[in-house]
Amino acid sequence: MAERTFRVWRGDAEGGEFKDYAVELDRGMVVLDALHLIQAQHAGDLAVRWNCKAGKCGSCSMEINGRPRLSCMTRINEFGSDELITVRPIKTFPVLKDLVTDVSWNYDQNKRIKPFKPKKKDADGNYRMMQRDVERVQEFRKCIECYLCQNVCHVLRDQDRKDAFVGPRFMIRVASLEMHPLDVEDRVPETRDELGSGMCNITRCCTDVCPEHIQITDNGIIPMKERVVDRYYDPLLWLLRKITGSGKKKASIDSES
Amino acid sequence: MSVSELQTIEHDVLVVGAGGAGIRAAIEAASQGLSTGLLSKSLLGKAHTVMAEGGVAAALGNVDSRDNWKIHFRDTMRGGKFLNQWRMAQLHAQQAPDRVRELEEWGAVFDRTEDGLINQRNFGGHRYPRLAHVGDRTGLEIIRTLQDFCIHKGIDTHMECTALDLLLDSDGKVAGLLAYWRETGRFVLFRAKAVVFSTGGGGKAWRVTSNSWEYTGDGLGMAYRAGAEMIDMEFTQFHPTGMVWPPSVRGILVTEGVRGDGGILLNNKNERFMFDYIPERFAPETADTEEEAQRWLGGDRDARRPPELLTRDVVARAITREVKEGRGSPNGGVFLDIASRRPADFIRRKLPSMYHQFKELAEIDITEEPMEVGPTLHYFMGGIRVDDDSQQTCVPGLFASGECAGGMHGANRLGGNSLSDLLVFGKLSGDGAIEYANTLDSLPDVDEDRVQELMRAATAPLNREEGTNPYLIQEKLQQIMQSCVGIVRNAEDLQKGLDELEELKEETKTVKVHASAQYNPGWNVALDLPNLIITAEAVTRAALVREESRGAHTRTDFEGERDEWLQYNVILSPGEGGRLEARKEERKDPPEDLEAIANATLEELEAENDG
Structure with a gap:
């Protein structure tokens, strides 16, 4: 040739x-x-x-x-x-x-995410999860950590705000934990305060370059942003929490285990 | 540079290799509070474990409750043609289910059964659906789970750091190793009480291989130079289904999961040729008509398994023969067809990576057309010889696990048994290293002259005025192994291979590398060559010694299994004058209880689940 x-x-x-x-x-x-x-x-x-x-x-x-x-x-x-x-x-x-x-910054971001915290096993020593309930987490777990999404994220690439935002890769990593049927950790506060979810302005450049075709923005980042908004900025829920004292997510799972 | 000026890092346990086995070993060592270092030639999470597709074998019994560890053990021994180390195969089958459940506890998300349990798929040589999986990216799921778990365990991960050689103290026990940072080319001295090698195989010695640049037999070469033995090196697994077209992707793996999920192999006459290659040993458990194989696919529990799911050695040989006798596909392989067997959405859901791999690299839609496939060097059954329980080598303080350790798989490895191997023996090697490290009060002393000598040898290729291009030497090596030590072997070719390897060793002494040591792949290739050549020589010498055909080792001049050879493993060790010596060593008698399991009928073993 x-x-x-x-x-x-x-x-x-x-x-x-x-x-x-x-x-x-x-x-x-x-x-x-x-x-x-x-x-x-x-x-x-x-x-x-x-x-x-x-x-x-x-x-x-x-x-x-x-x-x-x-x-x-x-x-x-x-x-x-x-x-x-x-x-x-x-x-x-x-x-x-x-x-x-030098992509070591990415490895440092991963360490900032709280580890997986599973609920208790069933009496027979197994966990039970339905396929339909794990599919959206499996989508995020297809990530091969090529960091192409990190590379095109405006916040990281153009604004150089690595101090303020972990980037799309780690937004879907935290989403994969938050939406994991077994995980009982409350991840909404860290998503807003530590990981900087508010910095993303949903241009979907990350999704466009993902070689695994993960719907990073629509299935990962936006739902995480919604959870932050629900927790901190919904006046009705805020009032309800004030009155009942509840508001920790996954309350139902906690009570099951 | 004097040794005192050298960057020095100290650990109780140093694990070399950050694939599944290495990370699992490091997790174990760190969980006991020992200072643990993890050396990774690449970035963390990129090791070959990521390429494992089909699944991890463990007798969970979630899909077929007739399964249990004894049947897994029996399948493994039969797949390994009874040359496996009995105790290792036992530990593996017994402990694999716990290691898989543990991964789920650490966050892994396997595909589910209808009851919400870990789903399991069929695979070659496994009697029941036994492979826990995530579509066809199981290895990625496992390495990512281990990676995300290990970063919170206080392990010091040293990325893009390549080990050069082990250092022993004056008593001959492990004292550490010398390595270099790929980024800068600077040397770094690691001092440790115990070292675990989980460095993978040496597939890069062949031209057609599923292995990446990293698989250069580093652990095998370093262990050998330190006095350790190798076992079963003649058994190199050629995976039956690698891509064959286009030429640039030849060798890239096509998961056995394609066949596990119903794919069939066809020759250019559209014949399902595997029915002609059923070995006597497996005949009672293999379908002999297309009609029966079809019923099996439909879920009939009384139907026997299709012959495409025979063990890898059998399928790889069958494909080689079909091609040789003129019944191959246009590009020198055979056809693997799942398009006519399963609906397109099933294929895309269960085999998404295969779908994309063929679509993007070969412009083929596997939901519409058959794939072209042929054998590719995939895995070393043999490796560093270790104690069955502790994974310690004969060098005090040196342990090995994963692909670079030998003995577990005998003459042929079953698909799915590598991911379970690296979990089970990764953990055990960590345990072994902890126990040993705890017996030492202080770090053993490093021989400074040896360190100097290693640094001089490593920088020599950079300082030569002229010499051979390391890439050309590597290419030559690949040609030698591909043509002389392939799937089908004979004494004449093997001897020719050895002679050519000798010449290559000489040539390696004059290798010349351009530019500086800073992130220089040419230098990296040059430094990997000695390990790769020792590995290649070990395979060739062992293959010459074993005068029979068994499992993955096929000799045209000694056809068929010979009963007398069932009594021997081939052991390689440093001999007179620094030469690599291969010898046959008589196997220990099998423990009676394990022998009884291996020879029991399936009905007897299944009955235990009811008791």
Whole structure:
């Protein structure tokens, strides 16, 4: 198959530039294949993160012709035969080298979320949950932590407010716990106060780039925002809570266990 | 640089490898209050466990109440052609259900039965639906559950940090290891009382493999150099169904769950060829007509299982033969068809990753067309030899679990038994390491000269004026193993492979890497090569010693299982003059109670559930 040129960003935290590499392609190749050819033939030190090469581990996120993608799932024949393919690291996190960025901030956010806290087991030692009740949580748990959603979130990318918002990945992580049929932790206060749910202005950019097609905004962030609003900003509920003293979510589950 | 200037990190227990086994081991060690470090070559949560698709095997009996640990044990021994370490197979079958339930307690969300329990699916070699699963992304669910649990347990996770070699004290016991940060290329010295290797296999020595860049036999190479033994290395599992087209994705895994959920294998004459390959041992439990297989799919409990669900070694060999005899698909595989067997929405719900994988990488809609599949190097049954209960190697203070440890699976691993293996033995290796670490009052001393020597060797490729490209050496290695140590082997090819490996070892001594050590994949490949080559050599030597065909090891010059070979495992250890030596070692007699279970009829074992 034909030779093709790739324009790849090379550099580190100090700065860098685009360099062109020409490689001979085989049928069906993805962008990551081309980067591997560049490593083997031209630039052995080209830094790229990758693991599974099948869209399951979320390691090889980068920006390909301006779009945040997994390079292992981006087929080269998607692009016109005379279109230049330009590859650069994801923008929202600091570059370590070439296409590799420092994503450790994300790991720190995960630690801020309170751990799963299950209710008691049934007398026979099992938990019982119905399939229909776990499906929405399973949707969030499909997340492969590629951080493409974090990369395109305006709050993190353009406003650089990593101090105020954990980003879409961790909003659906907290949603996956909040909506978990077994979890008894009250997560609404931390969602507002710690994780910064109010910062999201629902532009759905995160949902657009999710390689797992998770409905991050509609199924995760908006319901979490609604729970915050119900708890803190609904005057009727506020009054009711004042009178009855109730208001802890999942009261019914607590009383069952 | 002097050793005193070197960054030094101290732990009671250091776990190397952050896949399922490693994280599970670290959780165990940290839960006992020991200072625990977890070394990860990649970012946390990216290890190969994430690729496991079909499920985790455990005799929960949620879908078919006739199941129990004894039947799981019996299936595992039969699948392993009775070469498994009996005690390991017992511990595995007995403890897997608790390890799976524990994951649920830690937040895992498995698919449910109609009664709301953990659902279980059929898989090759398992008598009953036994694999707890989440669609076809079970590995992701497991690693994420372990990851999210472990971050609150006080474990120090050292990400993108690669181990170079073990360090022993003057008594020969483990004192720590030297590693480097991939980000900077700087060395770091870990001192520890006990080290657990959970480093996975060495699939990267083959060209067609489901393994990623990480699977370079690091644990095997390091353990061997420290004096540990390897066992059963001739048994390398070729998963029957890897993608074959397009060429760039050749080898990527297609889950056995496709067959578990009803998929069938067809040759280019549209024949369901697996009916022609049913081994005698499994004939009484396998459907011999399409009509019976169809009834099984429909849920008839009296119907026997379809032959597509025979063990992986059998299916991989059958596919190889069909292709060789001219009945293969256009791109050198066979057809795997679920489109004509299940409705489109069922396929998309139960096999979503497969649907997307084929749609995006091969432009094929698996709800409408068959897939093209062929064998791909997937898993090492063999590995570092460990004590059945403690998982300790013969090097004091060194433990191993998960794929890099050997003995549990014998000659062939059943699908679903790797996720259960890494949970069960991950925990046990953590327990073993705790017990050992608690016997030491202080950290053993590190040999500083050895540290210096390792640093010099590691930086040598960066300092050479000229030499061989490490990527080319790796490619050569993959060609050698693919052509000389494939699914079907013979003495001549194996010997040729060994000769070529010797040449490659020499070439590796002159490997040259460009640019600095800072996040330099070329340097990383160069440093992985010695481990990968030891691993490849171990497989080849063991394969040459075992003169029979059993499980995943097929010799054209020694066809069929030979009874006398049932008495031996092949052991590899450092021999005279630093050469890798392979020898046959007589197996211990099986415990009577376990032998009785392995030979019992299903009816006898099922009856115990009623008692």
